Amino acid sequence: MKCPNCKTVVPASAAYCPSCGNAMSRQDPGKTPGEVSPEWLAHLLCQDGYYDVEVTPDEEVVRGKHKTRPNIVLRIRRDLGCLTMLHWWSLKPSGIFGGGSVQTAVNKANNISWLNSFYLDKDGDLAVSSQIWLGRQVGSEDILTFLDRNAKDFMAAVAASGLQQHLK
Numbered sequence: 001m002k003c004p005n006c007k008t009v010v011p012a013s014a015a016y017c018p019s020c021g022n023a024m025s026r027q028d029p030g031k032t033p034g035e036v037s038p039e040w041l042a043h044l045l046c047q048d049g050y051y052d053v054e055v056t057p058d059e060e061v062v063r064g065k066h067k068t069r070p071n072i073v074l075r076i077r078r079d080l081g082c083l084t085m086l087h088w089w090s091l092k093p094s095g096i097f098g099g100g101s102v103q104t105a106v107n108k109a110n111n112i113s114w115l116n117s118f119y120l121d122k123d124g125d126l127a128v129s130s131q132i133w134l135g136r137q138v139g140s141e142d143i144l145t146f147l148d149r150n151a152k153d154f155m156a157a158v159a160a161s162g163l164q165q166h167l168k
């Protein structure tokens, strides 16, 4: 979680911010895996700048769009004890790899990012998959930090791979 005073990222268990000494409140004790709901995730996405957020309750799926990040699909996988996050990018059809192959660029992206796995889906779009494990307690800051880090990691990996892409 973040210190509301100085914005330092602080362990969820910390009673005081190690940077500025602010007493950390326990207003967000976190959710158990059973309490994690699509509606809660939708609320967090809205807080994080996603728009057109849609919930499909039966499938426990939440979709959202963002101005500077890939659009995402979150799915609660209770059977696996995790959240899966998927996003897709369309690749420009030609001249994108400076002579390299699409697969080489995808492999390169996979080597750069440990957080995401990149693969080409059946339509030839670049699909990116990642998981957040639902431990005993998951706080809103855990999810928001993950989304932020995931987006940055993803952008860096794609940029370094030589891929050019646009939001799908």
Ligand SMILES: [Zn+2]
Binding pocket: 003, 004, 005, 006, 007, 008, 017, 018, 019, 020, 021, 022
């Ligand atoms: Zn602080």
